[in-house]
Amino acid sequence: KQEVTQIPAALSVPEGENLVLNCSFTDSAIYNLQWFRQDPGKGLTSLLLIQSSQREQTSGRLNASLDKSSGRSTLYIAASQPGDSATYLCAVRHPSGTYKYIFGTGTRLKVLA
């Protein structure tokens, strides 16, 4: 049974810092992995999607890496800003044909001005 863990559960950093959020999953047989952002009281916004054959994806100040064999993904945020404050979730999709995503519990990030 696939389980997704995100560490740390919460993180507070000063503005301008580069930071790394971690996601680990127990079953390396995944179809893809997505990183999402959730603002309080809002829905989820997809940030980056990494296919199982890819090693990383980049979008602006965000870079997500995937090491399928070790069951790990990281989300790197460069030069953090207060507007980056949100909960970040990773989710993996099983390759069996189902479109179901298994989510981690998220990392709550606060960037201090």
Place this chain on the structure above:
Amino acid sequence: EAGVTQFPSHSVIEKGQTVTLRCDPISGHDNLYWYRRVMGKEIKFLLHFVKESKQDESGMPNNRFLAERTGGTYSTLKVQPAELEDSGVYFCASSRKTVSGNTIYFGEGSWLTVV
């Protein structure tokens, strides 16, 4: 382009009552999903529609939950009768038909409180 819209945004009902949540996916998205997050837990998959057909309903917790997607457009999720443990946020999401790595788009959720 309008995003995924959900109604109601918030609902407070008494135990034993019925609630129906509605989701309008992004136009042209054949795939529609329901997820929910109960307090302190991770977001969990409920079910997946392709057009009007249920593709995967393995996450539906019990037969008090009924999801429909008539005509392959909007979807409803009915909880009858509601129990206290059903409280949480119910998210709807949609994606295009392409198999390879759909980005899924989530609505803002329907916050359900059962008292």
